[in-house]
Amino acid sequence: MKQFLTTMAGVFAGLILFLVGVPFLLIVIAAGATRPAPLPSDVVLQLDLRTAMTDQDVQNPLSGFGRRSNSVMSVIETLKRAEDDRRVKGLIVRLPETGMEPGAADEIRLALKRFEASGKPVIAHSQGLYQAGVITSTYMVGAAAGEFWMQPGAALQVTGLAVEDVFFKRFFDKYGVEPDYEQRKEFKNAVNGYLHSDYTEAHRTAQLSWMNSVYASTVGFAAADRGLEPAVLRARLEGGPYPAARALELGLIDKLGQLHEAQEAMLETAGEDAQLIELSAYARGAGSHAGSGPVVALIEAEGPITTGRNSLSNPLAPSAMIYSDDVAQALYDAAEDDSIRAVVMRVNSPGGSDTASEQILAGVRAVKAAGKPVVVSMGTYGASGGYWIASEASAIVAQP
Structure with a gap:
């Protein structure tokens, strides 16, 4: 025993x-x-957009493992700092082969243009653009660069915008399944796939409305950056797909070349001692940017909205969630802190719990009651509860 x-x-x-x-x-x-290494005296930054991006930095103790992905906000903030850093001589952007979220793509596009306006060159390199959803947004990012390179033998397939929805009603009917959902109004389409066998008129109207808006804006911005009329660029894109050489002839890209050739071209421009480093490594090595005086608080909210708190002690917990206790408390803290003069709340959310959304909105009201403006900056999504928590802000800013 x-x-x-x-x-x-x-x-x-x-x-x-x-x-x-x-x-x-x-x-x-x-x-x-994640401990930063010393930065060289002359660097060319490389931004790799081929991995999935979050809107905001991941709050997870194990996020340092493996390949570190970028967030939209970290890319924008890091490029802004690099504009004034004399060590930074230029930027290489590696484009994904598929689509990017339109709001994220538009914000990165503007960051690239600001970076280049500071007098530092930008090369975008593509190993091919292949039709997949919002691929036009990826092309828009490439078009914003001073030089748009494509690998020889690759294809440019930017022929429109597509969305697919799956409808289960006939499947359910066959096996006697009866879905039971409450639907608030006809434009709340999240459950339509379980209730119908095709698009309702409201569902089709909603889909086509945002799709046409996104498509028109991305083509318009890309056309301006390529020096073309929107109708001309649209006709050329929709006339594809094209091999890279034909895309060059049509003025859709600037040069043909392997990634190594694009990197060498940028390093030669930067100087013989320049080194290529990833943007995320530069962000760690550059250190924090501290200021003094009155403060504008930044409160981040990304993901589905739920009640409760985020437990960072659990490394396996979902990181992209909006926990109402946490966000509401941050808002109340900002309301009571005399050094904070205003709040920017970054929202990227498809929605979620109505009670959790109302709890966060009460925090927004508290900040405004303290005499401080609340400005909401929207990422790709500001839907349902994501709009609820923004609805009483002093102002809402969103990409086209």
């Missing part, structure tokens, strides 16, 4: 050590992996 108890105690101690010690060790390793 004594041996059995000793064995069980050992097993229990080992289990506790595994459950507590291993996560702690992983966090320590992750923290060490």
Whole structure:
């Protein structure tokens, strides 16, 4: 019996050590992996847009593992700082082969143009653009660069904008399934796929409305950056797909070349001692940007909206969630802090809990009651509850 108890105690101690010690060790390793290296005196930054981007930085202790992805806000802020950094000589942008979220693409496009306006060159390089949803947004980012390169033999397939929806009604009818949903109004279309076998008139109107708006704005911005009339660019894009050489002939891109050739061209412009580093590495090495005086507080809110708090002690918990206790408390803290003169709340949300949304909106009201303006900056989504929490802000700013 004594041996059995000793064995069980050992097993229990080992289990506790595994459950507590291993996560702690992983966090320590992750923290060490993110320690910045000294920056060279002359650098060319490289921004890789091929990995999925969040709108805001990931709040997860294990986010330092593996390939570090960029967030839209970190890209914009880092490029803004790089504009005034004499060590930074230029920028290479690696475009994804598929589509980008339109709002994110538009904000990155503007950041590239500001960076180039500071006197530093930008090269966008593509290994092909292939039709997948909002691929026009990816082309728009490439068109904003001073030089738009494409790999020889690649294809440019920017022939429109597409969205697919799946409808299950006939499937349900076949197997006797009866979906039971409440639908507030005809334009609340999230459950239409379970209730219908095709688009309702309201659903079709809603889809085509935002699609036509996004398509027109992205083509218009790309046309301005390429020095073409929107109708001309649209006709050329929709006449595709094209091999890269034909895209060059039509003025849709500027040069043909491998990535290595584009990098060498930029490094040659930057100087013989210049080194190529990733934008995320530059952001870590450049350090924090501290100021003094009155403060504008930035409160971030990304993901579905739910009640409760985010438990950062659980590294496996979803990071892209808006927890109403956390966001509301941040708003109340900003209302009571005399050094904070205004609040910018960044919202990127498809919606969620109505009670959680109302809790956050009460925090917005508290800030305004303290005499401080609240400006909402919207990312790609500001839908349903995402609009609810923004609806009483002093102003709402969104990309076209």
